[in-house]
Amino acid sequence: MTSADDAFVVFDHVQKSYDGETLVVKDLNLNIGRGEFLTMLGPSGSGKTTCLMMLAGFETATHGDILLDGRPINSVPPHKRGIGMVFQNYALFPHMTVAENLAFPLEVRKMGRAQIEEKVARALDMVQMSDFASRRPAQLSGGQQQRIAVARALVFDPPLVLMDEPLGALDKQLREQMQFEIKHIHERLGVTVVYVTHDQSEALTMSDRIAVFNDGRIQQLDDPATLYEKPMNSFVAQFIGENNKLDATVEAVEGELCLVRFDNGETARALAVNIAGPGSRTRLSIRPERVEIGAKPDFNSVEARVLELIYLGDHIRCRMEVHGNTDFIVKVPNASEHAALTVGEVTTLSWRPEDCRALDAE
Amino acid sequence: MADRAEARDAPVVAPIGNKQASEAKMSDASANGGPVLAADGTPLKVSLRRAERRLRLRAFLLTAPLLGFILLTFIAPIGDMLFRSVENEIVADTLPRTVEALKDWDPASGQAPDEPVFRALYEDLKVAVAEKKHTQVGQRLNYEKSGISSVFRKTGRRIKRMDPDKPLKPQFVNADKDWGDVETWRVIKQFSPRFTDGYFLAALDMQRDAQGVHLRDEKDRIYLTLFWRTISLSAVITGMCLLLGYPVAWLLANLPARTSNLLMILVLLPFWTSLLVRTSAWKVLLQQQGVINDLLVGIGLIDDAHRLALINNQTGTIIAMTHILLPFMILPLYSVMKTVPPSYVRAAKSLGANDWTAFWRVYFPQTIPGIGAGAILCFILAIGYYITPELVGGTSGTFISNRIAYHISVSLNWGLAAALGSLLLILVLALYWAYDKIVGIDNVKLG
Numbered sequence: 001m002t003s004a005d006d007a008f009v010v011f012d013h014v015q016k017s018y019d020g021e022t023l024v025v026k027d028l029n030l031n032i033g034r035g036e037f038l039t040m041l042g043p044s045g046s047g048k049t050t051c052l053m054m055l056a057g058f059e060t061a062t063h064g065d066i067l068l069d070g071r072p073i074n075s076v077p078p079h080k081r082g083i084g085m086v087f088q089n090y091a092l093f094p095h096m097t098v099a100e101n102l103a104f105p106l107e108v109r110k111m112g113r114a115q116i117e118e119k120v121a122r123a124l125d126m127v128q129m130s131d132f133a134s135r136r137p138a139q140l141s142g143g144q145q146q147r148i149a150v151a152r153a154l155v156f157d158p159p160l161v162l163m164d165e166p167l168g169a170l171d172k173q174l175r176e177q178m179q180f181e182i183k184h185i186h187e188r189l190g191v192t193v194v195y196v197t198h199d200q201s202e203a204l205t206m207s208d209r210i211a212v213f214n215d216g217r218i219q220q221l222d223d224p225a226t227l228y229e230k231p232m233n234s235f236v237a238q239f240i241g242e243n244n245k246l247d248a249t250v251e252a253v254e255g256e257l258c259l260v261r262f263d264n265g266e267t268a269r270a271l272a273v274n275i276a277g278p279g280s281r282t283r284l285s286i287r288p289e290r291v292e293i294g295a296k297p298d299f300n301s302v303e304a305r306v307l308e309l310i311y312l313g314d315h316i317r318c319r320m321e322v323h324g325n326t327d328f329i330v331k332v333p334n335a336s337e338h339a340a341l342t343v344g345e346v347t348t349l350s351w352r353p354e355d356c357r358a359l360d361a362e
Numbered sequence: 363m364a365d366r367a368e369a370r371d372a373p374v375v376a377p378i379g380n381k382q383a384s385e386a387k388m389s390d391a392s393a394n395g396g397p398v399l400a401a402d403g404t405p406l407k408v409s410l411r412r413a414e415r416r417l418r419l420r421a422f423l424l425t426a427p428l429l430g431f432i433l434l435t436f437i438a439p440i441g442d443m444l445f446r447s448v449e450n451e452i453v454a455d456t457l458p459r460t461v462e463a464l465k466d467w468d469p470a471s472g473q474a475p476d477e478p479v480f481r482a483l484y485e486d487l488k489v490a491v492a493e494k495k496h497t498q499v500g501q502r503l504n505y506e507k508s509g510i511s512s513v514f515r516k517t518g519r520r521i522k523r524m525d526p527d528k529p530l531k532p533q534f535v536n537a538d539k540d541w542g543d544v545e546t547w548r549v550i551k552q553f554s555p556r557f558t559d560g561y562f563l564a565a566l567d568m569q570r571d572a573q574g575v576h577l578r579d580e581k582d583r584i585y586l587t588l589f590w591r592t593i594s595l596s597a598v599i600t601g602m603c604l605l606l607g608y609p610v611a612w613l614l615a616n617l618p619a620r621t622s623n624l625l626m627i628l629v630l631l632p633f634w635t636s637l638l639v640r641t642s643a644w645k646v647l648l649q650q651q652g653v654i655n656d657l658l659v660g661i662g663l664i665d666d667a668h669r670l671a672l673i674n675n676q677t678g679t680i681i682a683m684t685h686i687l688l689p690f691m692i693l694p695l696y697s698v699m700k701t702v703p704p705s706y707v708r709a710a711k712s713l714g715a716n717d718w719t720a721f722w723r724v725y726f727p728q729t730i731p732g733i734g735a736g737a738i739l740c741f742i743l744a745i746g747y748y749i750t751p752e753l754v755g756g757t758s759g760t761f762i763s764n765r766i767a768y769h770i771s772v773s774l775n776w777g778l779a780a781a782l783g784s785l786l787l788i789l790v791l792a793l794y795w796a797y798d799k800i801v802g803i804d805n806v807k808l809g
Contacts, residue, residue, distance in 0.1 A: 057711075077711075085712040104710070
């Protein structure tokens with residue numbers, strides 16, 4: 001965790017409104033450490049891109065301060081902020097060659113010819129594109145353009161690089177490869193990266209910390225493992241990874257755990273994470289891989305009916321009806337000790353109370 | 363797989379994948395470089411053409427009505443008009459015997475022709491007068507040497523009283539003394555062939571006399587001055603349109619849709635008003651006692667005695683035509699600017715470029731196709747403009763088109779009008795060619 005003192009980028013009570021009626025960003029407080037890879041993750045319209053644009057200087061904050069290296073930058077124009085940026089469509093200048101594109105930020109900084117050539121060569125080498133210096137962007141494939149865009153954002157050695165869904169236009173295989181390359185470049189250069197995406201697997205793969213955005217607020221800010229294992233509210237639980245949700249009412253709170261009653265009258269124990277108290281509605285969250293077939297001691301056990309089986313090779317996705325919820329997914333490993341299930345069969349499911357998190361009812 | 367023998371037995375079957383069969387088929391052609399064959403043994407190219415014939419026929423039939431219309435109403439009249447710039451049949455048709463007799467006469471001799479030529483002229487004119495065609499020949503030749511028209515008219519009235527039994531030369535000279543002038547006969551001889559370069563020479567302010575082809579005296583040159591004025595004013599107007607239109611096009615492309623639609627209506631408004639009304643409005647505004655001069659006098663910028671001459675000169679032409687041609691610059695610019703994503707300028711700024719550098723090095727180069735299209739459109743429209751220079755240009759602000767119109771409807775010298783029009787066409791094509799060489803025509807985007 002980063003405290004406000006040694007933070008490199010600080011959002012301090014930042015608000016943004018376009019029309020003066022609704023807030024797109026509501027009271028954003030965020031500290032980003034030096035050298036950190038922070039991802040802003042959220043559905044479209046959640047305010048993440050607006051935050052990035054405010055940091056880059058293309059949008060002005062309606063209220064609050066943004067500090068870069070301890071300095072307020074609200075009134076600093078974009079070209080004086082010294083922040084590298086990779087755009088969604090790469091924004092490589094079509095009328096310049098790859099080398100000219102890379103030389104552009106150095107030329108506007110009035111750098112010498114020899115130094116420019118050396119830096120351009122080094123940046124091209126970094127993304128393994130040295131052979132393409134004299135090509136035009138239109139002559140490159142999507143992945144190659146992506147690398148040039150990354151190289152251009154880094155060539156003038158900015159301490160901070162912003163990336164706005166840079167891999168959105170690539171196919172799946174190339175996207176995964178580029179995720180690793182960007183991650184490696186980040187580790188090698190020690191540059192601070194703020195990365196915006198709506199793809200949760202991308203965020204989990206690359207980030208040191210992830211800020212999950214929804215409705216103009218950060219819902220949760222944590223490292224990938226914590227975010228996946230310990231979601232603090234229903235939105236995060238649902239947005240990150242696969243999730244089974246069950247609605248219930250809190251009966252009693254017993255220390256870390258709580259007793260909940262489902263609408264069909266049955267009860268179960270769950271980890272009390274984000275509940276208002278006895279009598280309030282809650283939504284339970286259980287990851288499919290934490291559910292086991294068969295009864296176990298000290299586990300929550302429940303009768304479930306098999307509705308659908310999807311064979312996926314290494315495991316079988318099993319859709320079941322649990323406590324009236326017909327979208328309950330269980331991943332059954334394709335191993336010899338597991339008996340084959342059949343559609344319509346009634347079986348017993350069980351899970352640890354600690355793996356079942358009682359969250360807000362939304 | 364068919365073997366060689368089977369392939370010979372069934373020569374029509376020549377699968378491309380079967381090397382042996384192909385060899386057998388093409389043994390007389392070249393084994394390695396022969397044409398690729400389709401499955402039925404016909405060359406692939408023939409087969410492809412056959413397959414696409416129906417498609418092409420349909421495409422042709424769809425465009426045929428328009429093609430016919432254009433041929434009939436555009437290509438044919440223009441071709442006919444261009445032909446008039448070199449056509450010169452009237453002399454040979456009306457005075458066939460004279461033309462024949464003049465063949466042996468040499469204008470360099472310094473003597474008017476002899477009796478046989480006058481006899482031929484007498485025969486020709488008798489027929490021409492009966493058909494009332496002698497005045498037309500006179501008029502045609504009058505373009506080349508003024509005064510000949512009246513010579514023919516006068517002689518036409520006297521021809522019946524002439525006595526063919528007496529020598530005719532004195533009688534003709536008596537009818538009009540110009541018949542004894544070598545110059546009259548030189549002109550007739552010069553314009554007796556069925557085709558002439560006389561119109562083009564005239565259109566280029568050149569003349570042919572006893573000394574050969576040379577430029578007219580400086581004070582007599584009209585058309586070269588007009589061509590130069592047309593080109594230079596058109597260039598100025600195009601430049602003005604670009605200067606005024608570029609920021610407007612940028613606003614149109616970058617404002618929110620609601621505001622830009624309103625602005626677009628304002629840009630298009632002149633399109634919906636009659637050209638004549640707009641031009642007349644400029645007359646009201648720009649004249650010496652007009653709105654603008656009154657205003658300038660009113661606020662004391664100029665005094666009453668020195669009102670600005672804004673109309674009936676080149677200034678008037680430039681102002682009115684810039685206004686009229688502005689949409690033709692704005693629209694192509696707008697459509698190109700619309701396709702330049704705002705992220706380019708943002709990227710440039712994030713890379714450290716200030717507003718001007720981002721504009722000049724990143725935005726502007728991407729709008730060059732629009733500038734090219736707008737400039738070509740404006741320039742070519744301006745170079746052939748007629749009505750506006752006519753109304754607000756006075757004498758110093760008229761274009762070559764005004765002169766063409768004059769020759770078509772007033773002086774009726776269609777040949778010269780056609781020659782001027784042809785030169786204008788050649789000029790535009792040459793500019794287009796030069797533009798293609800310098801900027802590249804692929805760089806033009808109309809939308």
